[in-house]
Amino acid sequence: MKIYCIGQYQFIPRQIMRKCAYGEIFDHKTRQISYVRRMGNGFYPRFHVYIDTTDNGFVVNLHLDQKKASYTGSHAHNAEYDGPRVEQEAKRIEMTIAQYKIG
Structure with a gap:
């Protein structure tokens, strides 16, 4: 699920994600x-x-990883890109990001 963040913000995306309770890897x-x-x-x-940064803001590309790849050498994993849990988390992220929008 993609969340489009258009405009200027008080913090860079890295800092905003930390404020959303995300750890960097x-x-x-x-x-x-x-x-x-x-x-x-x-x-x-x-x-x-x-x-992903854009000319007029940034895009948050969100998904839910259910588990690690099940076989050696694979990067594929069980992931949900939509659904109730992803939608709820997207709303939470959007509300947090909105607090830091300038203007």
Whole structure:
């Protein structure tokens, strides 16, 4: 699920994701930074976010990781890109981000 954040904000996306209770992770294989928020004590399930910057803001790309890839060498995993839990989390993120919009 994509959340489009148009305009200027008091903080950079990295800081905003921290304010949304997401931790930053760095994938050494892909060299990508992303953000996760665990749903419980275990590593999975977890909400997973990638940020794309645009000329007029940024896009939060949200999905729910259900579990790690089930076989060696695979990057594929069980993920939900929509549904009630993802929609609820998207609303929570949108409300938090809105607090930091300028103007």
